[in-house]
Amino acid sequence: MSNVWLLYMGFAAVLLFTGLYCLLTMRNLVKLFIGVEVIGKAVTLGIVATGSAKNSILTAQALAVTFIVVEVCVVATALAIIINVYRHTKSLDIRKLTQLKG
Amino acid sequence: MIFLFIALPLVVAGILPLVGKISPRLLPDILANAVFAALLAIALLAGPSLIGQGAGLQPLVFLGEPLGIHLALDGFSLFMLTAISLVGLCIGLFSVNYMEHYGHKAAYYALLLIMLAGMNGLVLVTDLFQVYLFLEVAAIASYALVAYGLGHEELEASFKYLMLSAVSSALIVVSVTLLFGLTGSLEFGAVSQALRSLDQPLAAGLCAALFIMGFGLKAALIPFHAWLPDAHPSAPAPISAALSGLLIKVSGIYALTRIFLKVFGLTPALSNILMILGAVSMVVAAFLALGQKDIKRMLAYSSISQVGYIVLGIGLGTPLGILGGLFHLLNHALAKSLLFLNSGSIQMAAGTRNLEEMNGLSKKMPVTAATTLVGSLSIAGVPPLNGFWSKLIIVMALVQAKRFGFALAAILASVLTLWYYLIIQRRAFFNKPDEKWRDVREAPFLMTTATVVLALLCIVIGIFFTATISTWIEPARDALAGGLQVIQSSIGIQ
Amino acid sequence: MMAVQIGLLCGLVVFSLLAVLVRDILKAAISLAVASLLLGILFFRLDAPYAGAFEISVVAGLITVLFVVTIALTKAEGGVRESRLAAWIFPLFFVVFLVIDFLVMRRLIGQIASLPAPAEAGTFGQVLWKGRTFDLIAQVGVIFAGVFAVLALFRKRSKHE
Numbered sequence: 001m002s003n004v005w006l007l008y009m010g011f012a013a014v015l016l017f018t019g020l021y022c023l024l025t026m027r028n029l030v031k032l033f034i035g036v037e038v039i040g041k042a043v044t045l046g047i048v049a050t051g052s053a054k055n056s057i058l059t060a061q062a063l064a065v066t067f068i069v070v071e072v073c074v075v076a077t078a079l080a081i082i083i084n085v086y087r088h089t090k091s092l093d094i095r096k097l098t099q100l101k102g
Numbered sequence: 103m104i105f106l107f108i109a110l111p112l113v114v115a116g117i118l119p120l121v122g123k124i125s126p127r128l129l130p131d132i133l134a135n136a137v138f139a140a141l142l143a144i145a146l147l148a149g150p151s152l153i154g155q156g157a158g159l160q161p162l163v164f165l166g167e168p169l170g171i172h173l174a175l176d177g178f179s180l181f182m183l184t185a186i187s188l189v190g191l192c193i194g195l196f197s198v199n200y201m202e203h204y205g206h207k208a209a210y211y212a213l214l215l216i217m218l219a220g221m222n223g224l225v226l227v228t229d230l231f232q233v234y235l236f237l238e239v240a241a242i243a244s245y246a247l248v249a250y251g252l253g254h255e256e257l258e259a260s261f262k263y264l265m266l267s268a269v270s271s272a273l274i275v276v277s278v279t280l281l282f283g284l285t286g287s288l289e290f291g292a293v294s295q296a297l298r299s300l301d302q303p304l305a306a307g308l309c310a311a312l313f314i315m316g317f318g319l320k321a322a323l324i325p326f327h328a329w330l331p332d333a334h335p336s337a338p339a340p341i342s343a344a345l346s347g348l349l350i351k352v353s354g355i356y357a358l359t360r361i362f363l364k365v366f367g368l369t370p371a372l373s374n375i376l377m378i379l380g381a382v383s384m385v386v387a388a389f390l391a392l393g394q395k396d397i398k399r400m401l402a403y404s405s406i407s408q409v410g411y412i413v414l415g416i417g418l419g420t421p422l423g424i425l426g427g428l429f430h431l432l433n434h435a436l437a438k439s440l441l442f443l444n445s446g447s448i449q450m451a452a453g454t455r456n457l458e459e460m461n462g463l464s465k466k467m468p469v470t471a472a473t474t475l476v477g478s479l480s481i482a483g484v485p486p487l488n489g490f491w492s493k494l495i496i497v498m499a500l501v502q503a504k505r506f507g508f509a510l511a512a513i514l515a516s517v518l519t520l521w522y523y524l525i526i527q528r529r530a531f532f533n534k535p536d537e538k539w540r541d542v543r544e545a546p547f548l549m550t551t552a553t554v555v556l557a558l559l560c561i562v563i564g565i566f567f568t569a570t571i572s573t574w575i576e577p578a579r580d581a582l583a584g585g586l587q588v589i590q591s592s593i594g595i596q
Numbered sequence: 597m598m599a600v601q602i603g604l605l606c607g608l609v610v611f612s613l614l615a616v617l618v619r620d621i622l623k624a625a626i627s628l629a630v631a632s633l634l635l636g637i638l639f640f641r642l643d644a645p646y647a648g649a650f651e652i653s654v655v656a657g658l659i660t661v662l663f664v665v666t667i668a669l670t671k672a673e674g675g676v677r678e679s680r681l682a683a684w685i686f687p688l689f690f691v692v693f694l695v696i697d698f699l700v701m702r703r704l705i706g707q708i709a710s711l712p713a714p715a716e717a718g719t720f721g722q723v724l725w726k727g728r729t730f731d732l733i734a735q736v737g738v739i740f741a742g743v744f745a746v747l748a749l750f751r752k753r754s755k756h757e
Contacts, residue, residue, distance in 0.1 A: 061724075077246055112736065
């Protein structure tokens with residue numbers, strides 16, 4: 001695999017790290033979800049970069065487009081849950097959601 | 103024909119809101135259950151003949167032009183389809199009465215059907231990316247279904263479930279992308295051939311590790327189990343049954359098995375990792391289940407433990423091990439759904455999930471008590487119920503492969519399982535009834551019918567286990583035979 | 597030419613970092629939108645116009661609108677105080693990760709053999725509609741799931757358990 005591909009994957013890895021850091025340390029529910037979105041960007045970048053490196057950019061675009069559609073639906077569901085949580089606890093703090101012990 | 107498994111639930115889900123406007127109570131129930139029944143009928147009647155000639159690959163034709171849809175129905179897929187439709191039908195019947203209080207049943211049934219379509223699709227596709235897509239279809243439906251009650255607990259559980267599940271889905275897509283980068287294709291057969299010819303153990307190992315993390319979370323293997331003990335108890339009872347009985351198996355175990363046995367081939371290292379994960383889940387979750395007071399939480403930890411059994415059997419890689427694992431998958435789907443549905447009956451009748459409060463309900467709810475007993479004994483592995491045979495086969499396979507440590511762990515977990523299920527039986531049913539349960543009555547007819555059907559299946563499959571194995575499980579195992587070659591030659595078993 | 601790509605990549609990372617670290621949640625959402633914009637432009641430069649158009653219109657557009665609507669609907673009193681520690685410790689972890697990332701990627705140069713993909717025939721439309729038709733069915737499924745999820749989560753509750 002070419003060096004350029006490694007460059008793109010390196011940047012995608014940085015984005016993945018950023019998203020994971022956000023999920024581990026942030027407290028605002030919407031901010032946590034922004035972390036998931038950043039991870040989604042990393043994945044999309046990975047898909048298109050891989051397609052570009054392998055000369056199959058059309059298939060990669062089809063995959064990326066489908067992935068973006070899935071991402072939108074997950075966002076819609078997650079934000080619906082977050083709004084409902086706000087209606088209950090009047091706050092967006094993850095520390096208010098500690099009733100269950102896991 | 104097999105395209106119906108995905109198309110029918112989606113179409114009916116699409117028209118359910120309109121139907122729901124016309125008749126909010128009756129028609130959605132009938133329609134949804136009709137879909138489940140129809141799919142079950144197709145699976146039972148048309149299925150065996152479709153796979154009789156070997157794996158059926160169906161290229162579809164639409165308006166004279168061949169569509170790029172390749173669905174493969176082999177023994178393993180048919181086995182999963184039958185199990186999904188069967189348990190789905192019972193869950194649908196149960197929901198008719200149970201979901202009355204939750205409101206807007208049309209949306210509930212639509213989500214349930216979409217989850218069904220997603221699971222069916224996952225089982226039928228032959229392309230790595232499409233596995234991910236249908237997994238997401240079922241997952242998004244499940245996020246909404248867990249949060250369906252809109253109470254604080256449900257929303258919290260659903261949010262945490264969503265976050266963890268989104269990360270695991272991302273890991274799966276990263277792995278699929280890497281495989282696409284390595285091999286230039288996404289289809290199972292092509293990727294597997296390409297990986298063999300490529301011989302890049304490091305890259306393939308990385309992809310396998312990402313898959314284990316991603317699908318391991320979906321299957322709730324320890325250490326990726328954190329979402330399950332919150333999500334399954336908070337969901338409405340039929341959804342707990344659907345999640346524990348079906349979703350973790352289809353999106354976790356089925357996907358893992360299919361990909362590892364068809365695409366990667368089960369190398370000894372992979373087999374060991376799977377077996378260790380399975381054994382740890384099996385034992386640790388059993389210990390954790392002992393301390394629970396909430397009946398649904400105890401059942402949730404039990405699910406993690408039983409999934410460990412299944413992964414242990416499949417990870418072993420010998421034909422007998424895979425047979426045992428798949429058989430246990432079926433048995434656990436039946437029995438665990440039964441138990442969760444019954445916990446719903448108890449919750450609806452007595453209003454509590456706390457084991458310390460329930461006492462002596464057996465006089466008031468005889469059918470529920472009896473079916474719970476059947477389900478508990480089945481999972482605990484008491485002869486002649488079905489669970490006993492599947493656990494025995496797994497232990498036998500472990501002994502045959504000379505992995506005595508794992509066999510001992512399996513037996514230990516069985517003992518623990520029996521222990522905590524007897525706790526449920528004793529606390530919930532057999533003590534003297536409390537005064538406050540004076541007015542408790544048995545659950546409504548449809549709910550008890552669903553649970554009685556599942557209980558009868560547990561008993562019948564237990565008695566006729568050889569027939570069950572040869573009709574359903576052996577074709578499933580044979581369909582996976584390709585990936586067994588590697589491990590068989592390394593252990594020296596033929 | 598590579599300089600532009602690298603510039604876009606760095607911009608993408610910078611704005612994603614801002615989206616994670618900035619306190620005000622609305623500014624974080626806008627920052628995420630800008631990151632999506634840069635990613636879309638990067639896709640255009642990689643000869644992936646459809647992916648770029650989708651990324652910009654859907655992620656930078658639709659998802660940002662959804663985020664802004666949610667933020668507007670959940671104006672919490674005083675907001676959520678994020679941990680100061682997390683924001684200050686982050687640069688340390690980030691630099692460590694960058695170093696590890698760079699070293700790993702450098703080590704892997706030329707190490708990964710791969711098979712060439714089969715030559716692609718047709719246009720994007722043909723590849724999507726003929727080659728990956730089932731993905732479209734799955735998309736229908738996902739969209740149904742999302743729509744019904746939102747419907748179910750925002751339903752009118754007259755009496756509930």
